[in-house]
Amino acid sequence: MIENYEIKAIDNIVCLPGTGILRAVIEIPEDISYLFPYINGHVSKARYLPKLPWIRFPFEGFSKKLKIKYDIACRPKQIIIGKFSSSEEAKEIIKEAIDFLNYIDSHKRDIEPNYKEWSPPSAIAILKYLPQSNCKKCGLQSCMAFAVKLSQNEVEPEKCPEITQENLENLKEIL
Ligand code: SF4
Known part of the structure; x- marks a missing residue:
């Protein structure tokens, strides 16, 4: 308590x-x-x-x-x-x-306890929701670099200004 x-x-x-x-x-x-x-x-x-x-x-x-x-x-x-x-x-x-x-x-x-460990989505799985234009507006060299950071929980998806609202919602579902 x-x-x-x-x-x-x-x-x-x-x-x-x-x-x-x-x-x-x-x-x-x-x-x-x-x-x-x-x-x-x-x-x-x-x-x-x-x-x-x-x-x-x-x-x-x-x-x-x-x-x-x-x-x-x-x-x-x-x-x-x-x-x-x-x-x-x-x-x-x-x-x-x-x-x-x-x-x-x-x-x-x-409440039935759940001891199952969460597995983070792979960078490849995340990448499909990103624009893949490599515009660097997020401060990283590529969308793949951003996807890796997302998979490691080191950045928020909102840091990509080019992402569509739909893909932002989809990403939040899997992250
Ligand atoms: S701002 Fe978005 S579209 Fe541009 S490189 Fe970063 S992740 Fe890719």
Whole structure:
């Protein structure tokens, strides 16, 4: 049960500098990695890496349905949530996220844990959603280089200004 937490930062997402898109970094005193298999069993499209351990999943709210889909990544004693446009918005969603994690904790008996490890999509699979014009506007030499970075979770798909909305949505589904 998460009773105490500290918001360490609400700042720009590292791979989207200057965009005004924020993330929140929250630290918690307890190790919550025991929750990860239950989150993986409860949430569709979670990405779970048990060896780290680490889990990332889309979040649309707990007590209410949020207008947009946020992104939560958890390590044993750290939670990172994005993407916000203001710190007020961040604080509201942080509370929702903590309530959600505490719900998972208190309902572990009702949730079948899923220990399956997530496999990231290959750069080749990602490449088919990119324009493949090698225009370099993302700061990389080619679309393939961008696809490799995406597969390693080192860049956000929005960093490609040429991608179509449809392909952006498709990419977010597989990443
Ligand atoms: S900005 Fe997009 S289209 Fe241009 S090189 Fe980068 S990934 Fe390819």
